[in-house]
Amino acid sequence: MASGGFMGETADEHDQDETGERVEDIVDRLRQLRAADQQRRKHAEAGVVLDQLDAVEERLLAFGRALGGDPDDVAALPFTEEAGRDGMAEPLYVRHDRTLLNQVTSWLLQRQHIGLISGYGTGKTAFREILKRDLGRRDDFVVAHVDNPRETTPRGLYETVLRGAAEAGFEIDPGNYWQVRDGIPWATAETKQAVQEIAEDARAEDVTLLLVVDEIEDLPSDLLSAIQIAGDAGVRLFLSGTPAGKERLQDVKATLDSRLRYYEGIDPFDVEDIAEYIARSLAHFRGEAYDGESPDLFEPTAIADIHERTGGNPRDVRLECRELFTRAAFVWHRTGQDVERIRITPELRHRRFGMGR
CATH class of the missing domain: 3.40.50.300 (P-loop containing nucleotide triphosphate hydrolases)
Structure with missing residues (x-):
């Protein structure tokens, strides 16, 4: 009796489409494409973060250079020192x-x-x-x-x-x-x-x-x-x-x-101590000697606000100063103003902005 329909096809022939590909091959290829797409997405997301890190770093360093320093990385910027890491620099110590x-x-x-x-x-x-x-x-x-x-x-x-x-x-x-x-x-x-x-x-x-x-x-x-x-x-x-x-x-x-x-119980910083610390850190960053003068860049109202927020805890003071310094760098980059016109005030903390122009 003659065969009819698909009765005479093998299993491999039955699983092939019109292009001659097997179903298993198509499924495997789809999985590979999906995995490659997920990998591209992962790399793209990582790239966005890395690109942003590079952009932020460069703008922070540019702000530091505009202020008169010569940083080669962000760890050389003001308010980034860690007392226990490589030894605290003598000019930064406030004998309060x-x-x-x-x-x-x-x-x-x-x-x-x-x-x-x-x-x-x-x-x-x-x-x-x-x-x-x-x-x-x-x-x-x-x-x-x-x-x-x-x-x-x-x-x-x-x-x-x-x-x-x-x-x-x-x-x-x-x-x-x-x-x-x-x-x-x-x-x-x-x-x-x-x-x-x-x-x-x-x-x-x-x-x-x-x-x-x-x-x-x-x-x-x-x-x-x-x-x-x-x-x-x-x-x-x-x-x-x-x-x-x-x-x-x-x-x-x-x-x-x-x-x-x-x-x-070590005494906390008072407002004058915070001002001294800021002035010392900026002078040290520029390679200058601390001369006992009030700091530039930070308004007195910002220094008073730092004291109120931190209670004079030296570590918290440093972190607050670093945060405000970073925000000031963003403002400088976005506005294109001369660095002499950039002033840190309490209001800077509440300003929302991104790094794009």
């Missing part, structure tokens, strides 16, 4: 809390253990940077600083003290230890012994060996024990943190807490 300066320096001269307690963003890190630099210049101080206290081991803390002392010329006697590598005993128990040896040598030469540790509220218990051991060995301690850090010292190491002289 004279009581703090007088009290802490007197305790340092008396070789007291010191605890600096204050909230976040109040200037502890900036003060620590000044302390490290200024005391590091003196022959009667050796300053060691734990860079990452939350991830430092007791041995790492002892090693920090020993390396700081070695840079100042105080080295251990290798014959007193079982194994020494690069001037540091290998065993933790021996590094602890070495800290005592070095502290005694420094004291014999009337040199204060100072260990600076911050973020004490987050330190593990074994590191607090190591800090106390270093203090017992003759190392002077400068510990800083929040009020929670002081409570932790009281709860975990009461004997250490009882030997610390505490300074609590």
